Amino acid sequence: MADTAPTADARTAVRKAPGARTPRVGARREPVRRSPTAPPRSFVWTRRIVLTLLAVFTATPVYVMLSSSLKTLDDVTGSFRWFPGDLTVQPYLDIWETVPLARYFLNSLTVAGAATVCSVVIAVFAAYAVSRHRFRGRRVFTVTVLSTQMFPGILFLLPLFLIFVNIGNTTGIALYGSRGALILTYLTFTLPFSIWMLVGYFDSIPRDLDEAALVDGCGPLGALFRVVVPAATPGIVAVTVYSFMTAWGEVLFASVMTNGETRTLAIGLQGYATQTQVYWNQVMAASLVASVPIVAGFLLLQRYLVAGLTAGAVK
Amino acid sequence: MTALDTPHPPHPPHPPHPGDAAPADGPEPGRRSRPRPRLPARLRRAGLPYLLLLPALLLELLVHLVPMAVGIVMSFKELTQQYIRTWGDAPWAGLANFRVAVDFDAPVGEALLRSFGVTCAFTVLSVGLAWVVGMAAAVLMQENFRGRGLLRALFLVPYALPVYAAVITWSFMLQRDNGLVNHVLHEQLGLTDSPTFWLIGDNSFVSLVVVSVWRTWPFAFLILMAALQNIPRELYEAAQVDGAGIRQQLRRITLPSLRPVNQVLVLVLFLWTFNDFNVPYLLFGKAPPESADLISLHIYQSSFATWDFGAGSAMSVLLLLFLLVVTAGYLLVTGRGRKHDG
Numbered sequence A: 001m002a003d004t005a006p007t008a009d010a011r012t013a014v015r016k017a018p019g020a021r022t023p024r025v026g027a028r029r030e031p032v033r034r035s036p037t038a039p040p041r042s043f044v045w046t047r048r049i050v051l052t053l054l055a056v057f058t059a060t061p062v063y064v065m066l067s068s069s070l071k072t073l074d075d076v077t078g079s080f081r082w083f084p085g086d087l088t089v090q091p092y093l094d095i096w097e098t099v100p101l102a103r104y105f106l107n108s109l110t111v112a113g114a115a116t117v118c119s120v121v122i123a124v125f126a127a128y129a130v131s132r133h134r135f136r137g138r139r140v141f142t143v144t145v146l147s148t149q150m151f152p153g154i155l156f157l158l159p160l161f162l163i164f165v166n167i168g169n170t171t172g173i174a175l176y177g178s179r180g181a182l183i184l185t186y187l188t189f190t191l192p193f194s195i196w197m198l199v200g201y202f203d204s205i206p207r208d209l210d211e212a213a214l215v216d217g218c219g220p221l222g223a224l225f226r227v228v229v230p231a232a233t234p235g236i237v238a239v240t241v242y243s244f245m246t247a248w249g250e251v252l253f254a255s256v257m258t259n260g261e262t263r264t265l266a267i268g269l270q271g272y273a274t275q276t277q278v279y280w281n282q283v284m285a286a287s288l289v290a291s292v293p294i295v296a297g298f299l300l301l302q303r304y305l306v307a308g309l310t311a312g313a314v315k
Numbered sequence B: 001m002t003a004l005d006t007p008h009p010p011h012p013p014h015p016p017h018p019g020d021a022a023p024a025d026g027p028e029p030g031r032r033s034r035p036r037p038r039l040p041a042r043l044r045r046a047g048l049p050y051l052l053l054l055p056a057l058l059l060e061l062l063v064h065l066v067p068m069a070v071g072i073v074m075s076f077k078e079l080t081q082q083y084i085r086t087w088g089d090a091p092w093a094g095l096a097n098f099r100v101a102v103d104f105d106a107p108v109g110e111a112l113l114r115s116f117g118v119t120c121a122f123t124v125l126s127v128g129l130a131w132v133v134g135m136a137a138a139v140l141m142q143e144n145f146r147g148r149g150l151l152r153a154l155f156l157v158p159y160a161l162p163v164y165a166a167v168i169t170w171s172f173m174l175q176r177d178n179g180l181v182n183h184v185l186h187e188q189l190g191l192t193d194s195p196t197f198w199l200i201g202d203n204s205f206v207s208l209v210v211v212s213v214w215r216t217w218p219f220a221f222l223i224l225m226a227a228l229q230n231i232p233r234e235l236y237e238a239a240q241v242d243g244a245g246i247r248q249q250l251r252r253i254t255l256p257s258l259r260p261v262n263q264v265l266v267l268v269l270f271l272w273t274f275n276d277f278n279v280p281y282l283l284f285g286k287a288p289p290e291s292a293d294l295i296s297l298h299i300y301q302s303s304f305a306t307w308d309f310g311a312g313s314a315m316s317v318l319l320l321l322f323l324l325v326v327t328a329g330y331l332l333v334t335g336r337g338r339k340h341d342g
Helices: A004-021 A041-068 A073-077 A090-098 A101-132 A138-148 A153-171 A179-203 A207-215 A220-231 A233-249 A252-257 A265-272 A280-313 B028-032 B041-074 B081-089 B096-102 B107-140 B148-160 B163-173 B180-188 B203-228 B233-241 B246-274 B278-284 B295-306 B309-341
Strands: none
Touching: A041 A280, A041 B107, A041 B148, A041 B163, A041 B203, A073 A280, A090 A101, A090 A265, A090 A280, A101 A138, A101 A179, A101 A220, A101 A233, A101 A265, A101 A280, A101 B041, A138 A179, A138 B041, A153 A179, A153 A252, A153 B041, A153 B295, A153 B309, A179 A233, A179 A252, A179 B041, A207 A220, A220 A233, A233 A280, A252 A265, A252 B278, A252 B295, A265 A280, A265 B163, A280 B148, A280 B163, A280 B203, B041 B309, B096 B107, B096 B309, B107 B203, B107 B246, B107 B295, B148 B203, B163 B180, B163 B203, B163 B278, B203 B246, B203 B278, B233 B246, B246 B309, B278 B295, B295 B309
16 A cells, blocks of 8 residues: 555556646647837738738638538539539549548558557557666667668668568468558557657656656666656557548558558559540549548647647757 | 566555544645655556556557568568468578669669659759748748738648548649649630640659658748747847847747757658658559659559569668658767757
8 A cells, every 4th residue: 555655656656647748739728928128010010921822822721621622523624723613522422432432441450550550559669678777789770770760761661662572472471562561661660750759758857757656666667658758658549640640641652562452542542534634523532441441540649749849859 | 577477566656645533634735744654655656657668569569660670671572472361481581672772873773863863853852842831931930920920821721631532632733734833824814835745754853852842841840930939029129129130030039949849850851751652642643753752652563463472672771771861860960959058
């Protein structure tokens, strides 16, 4: 009984700590900052004009995607019009028939989900080691892992392709074209950045907290999962979002390493263009369907991403 | 690593817990002065970080470092289609693959050089514009105003959108006959005599830059916005009291404070943009116009069109060497700059 008390102490302390340390970036109640002198009118006007132009530039493709997905095929193949002539939801019904979109969707979900879970768990372990332990090879590890981030994907593509094909030939394990190979590949793409960001985040959590947990009899892993991970939740959410987005959007490896059965959305969407006809309204509808979950998730969680970047990467 | 194999002590040899020895009356200060006889635990502690790193290390080895080594070996082999399945048997080619790649008088080398030039121009333009736009937006949105949160969410949408969905939409907008861009420029504003081809010919370079900037600037914005939050408010207030205008605040406070962030940001943007495969591939397909033939797509295309993986690997290795040199040079220069600051 007696030894649970200090742990609870440590935990509440942890819960308070990050809240106090990381300003909630997206918080709505952010106090309006009154500067001693209000910004000059010229600044306010510059701001209005520049931001409006940027908003138009940013939003136009999104608008085109949405409005064109509600048009008939005749409408999208004719001269462009800002508004649909006849509003129709038919494209949203047809997209599932023209190509096996549901299968692609499921493939993307499986691959991105599995890659994200594995990548985040592995990154948490690695980041904990780098942040909390001084060991031989620490610098070498950090530098090596980070430097793989700079290498072009094309550099790994040919050898990996060859390795997967040859493993399949010699052992009979069909890696090439499988979801497993894709998961394996994607999770390593996001590992370096995830580790880097989590190290920054873990570093910002006072060491006293997990040392207190250690003294209270938690093993190092107990300290990690009971103290450090809860305190680093924003960072972990940020890394999760980043990993999922990366895997969901990857094109290069998906274009080579998938077949008809395992194809992801990234490649599947090209199926709406045939030799003779591009079903632009369906392309836009399918793009929207592929985008909505990810954009909605991102916008919901962007606060964490910004907070994670503020605490971790940007220092 | 051998430390991993030694059996772990069954339980951390911490001292008997203070709570156990002196149940309730253990005074708080006594608990704080934790004794740390950690001698046997040191072995365990020495092995633990490696154990924690093991999964990450294995995966990095498996998917990055081993393939990289294989790629370097491949670049010295005559690895044509017939050897794809038995690449160990492919004959050694010495430097032949590299010689072909850098023979700028022959078609292969000439195409590679042109692609490299296009990629450099594209990268400089795209990174420069993305940084300027991201910086402008971040600075303009540093102060709170009505609609700021909404605008920020909107600005992050291009970053959040899956690249294929976004770029396919752009390719629709850039269509000659039914695209939005020509509709506005030609039909509505009458700026061009006839509808422009945006996806073939020299204009495709412009399209490539625009789409790339549209996609990249939100990332710069996101990072810079996060960094701006870390600049103490008091600095600006003090500067205002001293009568510094907005421009001076920008030059004396904002830019110097952002310097370390900018150094990393520009490097990351450079590497991403230089290696960009997605935008040209999705915009133009496997065979892009010459003016938009970025290096990653060029290597991809020349490898898979001819199945000459040896030549493709040689080009990849050259690309890697170039990136290493540029990155090392950049880090050297910015590192020196940082010392001067300190």
